[in-house]
Amino acid sequence: LTNTRLNRQYEVALSLVDRQLSLIDYVGIDEFLELRAFEGEFDEYEPIYYWDAAIQYENLDSLYYVTLTVSWTDHDRPYSISVDTMFNGISIYAEAETE
Secondary structure: OHHHHHHHHHHHHHHHHHHHHHHHHHHOHHHHHHHOOOEEEEOOOOOOEEEEEEEEEOOOOOEEEEEEEEEEEEOOEEEEEEEEEEEEOOOHHHHHHHO
């Protein structure tokens, strides 16, 4: 039963990663950066899941490298899953260089 519960938690975490990345894609990486909301929680689940986004500008066109991590604790043991992806946006840095 423990493995079944843990598998279900990983499934939920993966769906939350997909949900958060879809939100970033919908809003746009540039707008997401302006909001400065790089972490949060999904408190509608038990256990509570937390997310954290690490974003790095790649100095190449308008490309951003994003690592999204979802973490949770179950029976005092921490778990997490991370996904790396890239987003294309209108670079704030590129705009500053042309001005």
